[in-house]
Amino acid sequence: MFAPTIHLPRRKTRTLEGSPWVRWTLITVALGFLAVFLVVPLVAVFTFAFQKGWEAYLAAITEPEARSAIVLTLTAAAIAVPLNLVFGLAAAWLLARFRFRGRALLLTLIDLPFSVSPVIAGLIFVLLFGRQGWLGPFLSEHDLHVIFAVPGIVLATVFITLPFVVREVLPVMQTQGSDEEEAALTLGASGWRTFLRVTLPKVKWGVLYGVILCNARAMGEFGAVSVVSGHVRGVTTTLPLHAEILYNEYDFAGAFAVASLLTLLALVTLVLKKYVEWRSEAS
Amino acid sequence: MGSLTRRHVLPGFKLSLGFTWAYVGLLVLIPLSSLFLKTFSLTWLQFWETVTAPRALAAYRLSFGASLSAALANVVFGLLVAWVLVRYRFPGRSLVESLVDLPFALPTAVAGLTLTTLFSAKGWYGQYLEAWGFKVAYTSVGVAVALTFIGLPFVVRTVQPVLEDIDVDVEEAAATLGATPWQTFARVLFPAIFPALLSGFTLAFARALGEYGSVVFISGNMPLRTEIVPLLIVTKLEQYDYAGATAIAVVMLMASFLLLLVVNVLQRWSHRRLEARAGA
Amino acid sequence: MSIIVEQLTRRFSPGGSPAVSDVSFHAPAGAITSLLGPSGAGKSTLLRLICGLEIPDVGRVLIDGVDCTSLPVQQRNVGVVFQSYALFRHMTVRENIAFGLNVRKLPRAEVEARVDEMLRLVQLEALGERHPGQLSGGQRQRVAFARALAIRPRVLLLDEPFGALDTRVREELREWLHQLHTRTGLTTLLVTHDQQEALEISQHVVVMSDGRVAQAGSPEDIYDRPASPFVASFIGGASVLRGRVLEGRASLGSLALTVPAAAREGEAVHAFVRPHDIKLARSVSTEGVTPFTGRVQRFKPVGGFVKVLLRMPSGDEVTVQVPRSEFDALGVVEGDAVRADVLTASVFVGDYAI
Numbered sequence: 039m040f041a042p043t044i045h046l047p048r049r050k051t052r053t054l055e056g057s058p059w060v061r062w063t064l065i066t067v068a069l070g071f072l073a074v075f076l077v078v079p080l081v082a083v084f085t086f087a088f089q090k091g092w093e094a095y096l097a098a099i100t101e102p103e104a105r106s107a108i109v110l111t112l113t114a115a116a117i118a119v120p121l122n123l124v125f126g127l128a129a130a131w132l133l134a135r136f137r138f139r140g141r142a143l144l145l146t147l148i149d150l151p152f153s154v155s156p157v158i159a160g161l162i163f164v165l166l167f168g169r170q171g172w173l174g175p176f177l178s179e180h181d182l183h184v185i186f187a188v189p190g191i192v193l194a195t196v197f198i199t200l201p202f203v204v205r206e207v208l209p210v211m212q213t214q215g216s217d218e219e220e221a222a223l224t225l226g227a228s229g230w231r232t233f234l235r236v237t238l239p240k241v242k243w244g245v246l247y248g249v250i251l252c253n254a255r256a257m258g259e260f261g262a263v264s265v266v267s268g269h270v271r272g273v274t275t276t277l278p279l280h281a282e283i284l285y286n287e288y289d290f291a292g293a294f295a296v297a298s299l300l301t302l303l304a305l306v307t308l309v310l311k312k313y314v315e316w317r318s319e320a321s
Numbered sequence: 322m323g324s325l326t327r328r329h330v331l332p333g334f335k336l337s338l339g340f341t342w343a344y345v346g347l348l349v350l351i352p353l354s355s356l357f358l359k360t361f362s363l364t365w366l367q368f369w370e371t372v373t374a375p376r377a378l379a380a381y382r383l384s385f386g387a388s389l390s391a392a393l394a395n396v397v398f399g400l401l402v403a404w405v406l407v408r409y410r411f412p413g414r415s416l417v418e419s420l421v422d423l424p425f426a427l428p429t430a431v432a433g434l435t436l437t438t439l440f441s442a443k444g445w446y447g448q449y450l451e452a453w454g455f456k457v458a459y460t461s462v463g464v465a466v467a468l469t470f471i472g473l474p475f476v477v478r479t480v481q482p483v484l485e486d487i488d489v490d491v492e493e494a495a496a497t498l499g500a501t502p503w504q505t506f507a508r509v510l511f512p513a514i515f516p517a518l519l520s521g522f523t524l525a526f527a528r529a530l531g532e533y534g535s536v537v538f539i540s541g542n543m544p545l546r547t548e549i550v551p552l553l554i555v556t557k558l559e560q561y562d563y564a565g566a567t568a569i570a571v572v573m574l575m576a577s578f579l580l581l582l583v584v585n586v587l588q589r590w591s592h593r594r595l596e597a598r599a600g601a
Numbered sequence: 602m603s604i605i606v607e608q609l610t611r612r613f614s615p616g617g618s619p620a621v622s623d624v625s626f627h628a629p630a631g632a633i634t635s636l637l638g639p640s641g642a643g644k645s646t647l648l649r650l651i652c653g654l655e656i657p658d659v660g661r662v663l664i665d666g667v668d669c670t671s672l673p674v675q676q677r678n679v680g681v682v683f684q685s686y687a688l689f690r691h692m693t694v695r696e697n698i699a700f701g702l703n704v705r706k707l708p709r710a711e712v713e714a715r716v717d718e719m720l721r722l723v724q725l726e727a728l729g730e731r732h733p734g735q736l737s738g739g740q741r742q743r744v745a746f747a748r749a750l751a752i753r754p755r756v757l758l759l760d761e762p763f764g765a766l767d768t769r770v771r772e773e774l775r776e777w778l779h780q781l782h783t784r785t786g787l788t789t790l791l792v793t794h795d796q797q798e799a800l801e802i803s804q805h806v807v808v809m810s811d812g813r814v815a816q817a818g819s820p821e822d823i824y825d826r827p828a829s830p831f832v833a834s835f836i837g838g839a840s841v842l843r844g845r846v847l848e849g850r851a852s853l854g855s856l857a858l859t860v861p862a863a864a865r866e867g868e869a870v871h872a873f874v875r876p877h878d879i880k881l882a883r884s885v886s887t888e889g890v891t892p893f894t895g896r897v898q899r900f901k902p903v904g905g906f907v908k909v910l911l912r913m914p915s916g917d918e919v920t921v922q923v924p925r926s927e928f929d930a931l932g933v934v935e936g937d938a939v940r941a942d943v944l945t946a947s948v949f950v951g952d953y954a955i
Binding site (some may be wrong): 042061064065067068071072075076077079080082083086094125129131132135136138140144148151152153154155156157158159161162163164165166168171172178193196197200211216219221223228229230232233251254257258259260261264265278279281282285291294297300301303304305307308309311312313318321 | 330332333334335337339340341342344345348349350351354355356358359398401402405409411416419421422424425426427428429430431432434435436438439445446449453469470473503521530531532533534537538540550551552554555558561563566567570573574577583594
């Protein structure tokens with residue numbers, strides 16, 4: 039879960055800055071800790087990925103199984119993100135603008151995917167759609183495959199990333215109030231027009247922020263997808279699962295080549311996130 | 322839906338209500354209730370035996386112990402990082418500021434792979450640590466290390482905004498009253514950021530309890546020794562022991578709800594105490 | 602086009618006290634009508650009920666004689682200026698003004714022409730391409746007016762339109778609104794808590810308190826003949842003198858005033874006296890006014906006036922406002938006894954608690 043990250047401008051003078059000696063000790067310890075835990079691992083991913091050279095790297099990420107993993111990862115995200123975007127907008131509008139019975143329950147349910155273990159997220163879909171699951175007999179009768187197949191992976195991804203957009207858009211909608219929407223209504227605008235022309239532009243940075251986070255999680259999810267995937271190589275392996283398989287087969291360079299793609303995704307996510315924060319502060 | 326707010330002037334109430342409930346119902350409510358329904362397929366005795374088997378108990382111990390250590394480490398280092406980011410200017414500060422979120426953005430499997438390789442016997446860190454007799458990879462320490470990585474941003478991101486919002490006057494007032502910097506920190510700042518620290522701790526702890534991807538690689542997955550609860554669930558699933566997996570999952574869910582409850586109570590209590598003091 | 606409101610009631614929580622309770626009034630066509638009252642009196646809710654942003658539990662709203670209670674807000678064709686301006690932040694001034702016209706699918710050329718006309722009307726011709734964030738408070742308010750007027754509304758509803766502005770800008774905009782109204786002749790309803798504003802620019806005033814209409818009438822009526830103790834104390838900052846009915850007159854210490862005919866002997870009486878309706882003097886005289894003496898507790902020069910706090914023999918405290926020159930001529934200091942001639946007062950019989 040991402041905590042709010044829009045910061046106020048900082049003040050200049052502080053009495054508690056301490057002596058230079060204290061200051062530099064604290065900075066050194068903090069940066070040392072971050073270097074050991076964040077920077078070195080980041081460097082390590084790319085070092086390990088290229089340890090057998092460019093060609094091995096390119097081969098590892100372009101072989102058919104890697105390509106199908108990329109396609110599956112993109113497919114899952116391409117379904118999960120738009121679904122949760124639409125859901126997030128509808129739910130944020132509902133929760134920000136109306137008071138109704140069951141609102142608190144709805145909020146709790148929306149947060150649940152954040153608080154349950156990814157493994158449990160996978161498990162619940164196995165219980166529903168698995169061979170021994172509630173819908174198992176029906177599915178096998180009609181020769182439909184959900185678990186150990188692509189639909190299961192998509193479902194688990196949608197579940198895991200469900201709260202991202204709502205959680206980012208809801209506070210933005212709440213702080214902005216509904217004055218502008220009401221003004222649009224008095225000027226004769228319909229509900230849809232008000233939403234598209236007034237509400238959406240107001241919350242666009244929040245929406246974008248949510249989408250970026252939702253996408254990062256959708257592409258990177260491991261636990262939930264691992265439970266429902268069945269690890270059928272080249273069929274139900276997403277990029278993180280493909281990296282795992284290679285690693286378990288002691289193909290370290292290959293595993294890290296795939297991991298480096300996911301790391302790039304993370305870095306792009308951080309840059310975009312920063313950009314959105316900067317833009318939303320500027321506007 | 323109450324009798325008095327039956328008609329809404331703002332558009333889209335019925336549409337968004339229907340859509341939201343349908344979506345949440347289909348994707349969250351029904352799947353999750355299947356979890357509880359499944360446990361009813363076990364008798365009470367079977368359930369009890371499953372969730373108190375030695376392997377399960379060992380897994381709880383490891384998961385809770387490692388998550389607790391990781392969350393505590395995050396409190397210490399998270400507070401330090403937040404402090405340094407808010408109070409000090411140094412080259413590369415904005416880069417560090419962005420990098421703090423890396424564990425959120427980096428897929429957990431990548432974190433797991435990388436940390437395992439770094440801490441293994443021949444790894445960049447492992448070779449030195451083992452020379453001094455520390456084994457990290459494939460031990461419970463390794464589990465705690467991975468969980469520390471995963472939970473790092475929680476404390477930083479909850480404490481940072483609170484720290485930024487504290488008025489400089491408060492510190493100056495304490496200084497004019499003769500407090501040393503350390504006294505000012507301990508008596509004025511720390512109580513103000515304590516609730517944020519507590520919620521950062523809980524978030525990190527809760528996340529660590531459920532974490533899977535980053536841990537499976539580094540833990541070595543030895544039953545009774547380095548097997549975490551989520552892994553036990555997966556193992557049972559792979560053996561098609563759905564009921565067993567579900568029983569453990571229910572225990573875990575209960576534990577995390579209990580945890581959230583305790584922290585809510587704690588938070589309300591500390592909030593009240595702060596307010597009572599502010600009012601006095 | 603007149604606005605008629607009949608027995609409107611709106612309750613926000615079951616069992617709670619209504620925000621608007623059984624309110625009826627008539628805002629005459631072509632006039633500015635003020636809804637005046639302290640905050641929480643239900644003025645804004647009433648305005649929202651009239652424009653359709655709230656739906657009444659009971660009652661009707663008629664605009665130009667036509668019942669539009671069940672008409673959706675989009676179709677009421679009323680211009681609303683919100684207290685917070687509610688400008689669309691992501692649109693330029695032009696786009697803001699054009700919004701309602703585009704919604705009505707007017708031809709492009711006509712939209713442009715009408716936006717230009719509106720910009721001229723609110724004297725913002727040069728700022729059409731700016732965003733609301735780049736404007737001053739007064740300019741934003743005028744954009745809000747232009748946007749509301751662009752749709753050629755049947756009536757104009759203003760919710761504390763000058764509430765967030767500083768005193769000087771308020772006064773300028775008040776004057777501007779007056780001219781604007783003279784030019785457009787639009788039926789206007791103005792919500793305000795500022796009695797000065799209400800009395801100055803409106804032809805009709807509806808005083809509200811606790812969700813109800815306390816009094817409706819011309820500004821002069823409201824000021825000179827308050828219908829209730831509430832109106833008397835809310836308008837004009839009157840002081841209260843307490844007494845009893847004795848021999849058919851209100852006996853307030855050494856003072857006696859005429860009382861309403863229904864008053865019974867011995868009943869409690871409250872007289873509301875405005876600060877400038879008391880004349881101070883040192884010597885005794887009896888020229889048709891009702892004199893009595895008080896002691897000067899405190900005085901404070903405020904601009905051209907001096908505010909004097911008098912303590913009456915009954916224990917009541919009265920604020921008196923005296924022109925500076927007059928006060929200086931009087932030459933009194935704190936603790937002195939002075940004679941206070943009450944020129945006029947509103948007298949109410951019965952218990953009244955502030």
